[in-house]
Amino acid sequence: MRHPTLPPEAAALDFAALEMLQVVRDAGSFSAAADRLGVNQSAVSYTMGKLRACFGDPLFVRQGGAQVATERCAALLAGTGTILAAMEEMVRPDAFDPARSTRNVTIACNYYERVLLIPRIVAAIRQAAPRMTVAVINAAGDGHLRLLSREADVLVGPFAPAGAGFHSRRLYPEDYACLMDPAHPAARGPELDEAAYLSLAHVLIQYGGTWRSAYLQEIEAAGHRLTPAITVPSPAGLDTLIAGSDLVATVPRRLGARLGARLVLRDCPFGGRFDLRIGWAADTNASALHRWLRELIWQACRG
Structure with a gap:
């Protein structure tokens, strides 16, 4: 034109x-x-x-x-x-020198990633690009919108690939397990079956937005309904809430292992297997900075 x-x-x-x-x-x-x-x-x-x-x-x-x-x-x-x-x-082909860069990168994620993955990612960035800065923002249930609005450079979390306009790469698989006090009757003995699991006093974590935990989707698909004793907005403080009580929380296994030093982690009959992924908007796919950042995150977090 x-x-x-x-x-x-x-x-x-x-x-x-x-x-x-x-x-x-x-x-x-x-x-x-x-x-x-x-x-x-x-x-x-x-x-x-x-x-x-x-x-x-x-x-x-x-x-x-x-x-x-x-x-x-x-x-x-x-x-x-x-x-x-x-x-x-x-x-001229885009070039990026992490050792000299003073750029800021923004990562959208939630509590799980902030506890388990962000420390690894930040350590890797600090080692490779000590002059760069990092901002971590809440992804909530609409992390893809953070990418579209350019509020975030990458999204890290348990999201499904979003189709056109986005790319993603699998980091590792995860599933859910039950976190409880060592004195809880369900902390020992045979594996929990569906009926025993549903009868427990559950702490339900409502993450907000449109996010539905994979284990809840499995429960509903099996024709059941979980009736929680307590509902909380985040896993923060979950260990102190459960310790010494009859409460049980269903959480991602790796997060439960990190939170539950004084607690017991047992298999959940509704495992809700899902993938942790790194995602990005298509308009950053060819950027040298973003390619470097995505590869660094993948290397730091896989498995």
């Missing part, structure tokens, strides 16, 4: 025509310029005709057997050099 403020002659110009202007100046003749460019002299003459019509100036005049730039052409060449240099910079 032609730029609305440019005359038709100017809008029809391209970078090859501007580059030819420089070559004619450097070569001193149309024929020498044609040789350097690997084209016919008629192609040079044709392009120069378009340039002369566009700028309303002969651009070159013959002096002593050579084509010499007019004053107007010299001014144009100065601007053309800036334009071509800027284009060369734009098309």
